[in-house]
Amino acid sequence: MEQHNIIRKTVPRETFAQVDGLIDNFQDKHNLYLDKLLWWNKRVNLVSRDVPRETIWEHIRHSLILSELEDFQKNKLFIDAGTGGGLPGIPLAIAHPNKHFVLNDLVTKKCLAMKQIAQQIDLENIGIIDGSIEDLHHEEECILISKHAFKIEGLIKMTGHLPWKKMVLYKGLEFENELQRFSEALNITCFDLSNGSDFYNGKAIIIIDKP
Numbered sequence: 032m033e034q035h036n037i038i039r040k041t042v043p044r045e046t047f048a049q050v051d052g053l054i055d056n057f058q059d060k061h062n063l064y065l066d067k068l069l070w071w072n073k074r075v076n077l078v079s080r081d082v083p084r085e086t087i088w089e090h091i092r093h094s095l096i097l098s099e100l101e102d103f104q105k106n107k108l109f110i111d112a113g114t115g116g117g118l119p120g121i122p123l124a125i126a127h128p129n130k131h132f133v134l135n136d137l138v139t140k141k142c143l144a145m146k147q148i149a150q151q152i153d154l155e156n157i158g159i160i161d162g163s164i165e166d167l168h169h170e171e172e173c174i175l176i177s178k179h180a181f182k183i184e185g186l187i188k189m190t191g192h193l194p195w196k197k198m199v200l201y202k203g204l205e206f207e208n209e210l211q212r213f214s215e216a217l218n219i220t221c222f223d224l225s226n227g228s229d230f231y232n233g234k235a236i237i238i239i240d241k242p
């Protein structure tokens with residue numbers, strides 16, 4: 032197995048409180064997003080069926096933790112691969128109107144639902160592109176983000192053609208299992224989220240430099 036250079040950090044408790052503040056600042060839009068997501072979820076499978084509203088709030092909070100990390104703050108353009116119901120891209124776009132997000136999903140009807148939701152909540156800083164991430168054309172340098180959608184090795188291989196400089200993945204703390212056959216050494220920073228509520232037990236955000 033290739034030796035990867037892994038730096039581990041723990042996200043402090045205060046960060047979770049800051050995320051709650053971010054939600055408060057954009058409460059109306061997040062609520063509207065949640066309403067529309069639940070409405071569309073009855074027609075298109077965007078998140079698990081019958082998922083309680085409070086669980087989706089957890090996913091919105093989880094998505095927004097990235098806001099507090101430096102690699103997010105100093106960049107402006109993000110691609111959310113495998114966005115499904117718009118997570119993490121839509122909560123981030125709501126809370127950061129000055130940044131731009133490209134949402135991508137393989138499934139066209141999910142992307143059509145996302146377009147409707149974006150219009151319904153008046154979000155102007157996102158673009159939505161359907162099709163596999165491996166076929167996405169994009170020329171500007173960006174940060175690739177993805178939540179619970181791909182194995183790491185597979186996503187790196189599928190996105191070699193894209194000009195991302197960092198890849199941000201919402202993963203479990205045992206993400207290294209997914210890198211056992213990767214032939215290059217990667218620089219990875221792992222942000223342990225276990226200082227948050229029980230929801231975050233075993234969860235991490237990992238940031239990988241482009242190999």
Ligand SMILES: C[S@@+](CC[C@H](N)C(=O)[O-])C[C@H]1O[C@@H](n2cnc3c(N)ncnc32)[C@H](O)[C@@H]1O
Binds near residue numbers: 117
């Ligand atoms: C488990 S869902 C995660 C959705 C969302 N990120 C979340 O956290 O709720 C994985 C999503 O990845 C999408 N997907 C799978 N393969 C893909 C590919 N090659 N390119 C783009 N999206 C893909 C699926 O259609 C699905 O919506």
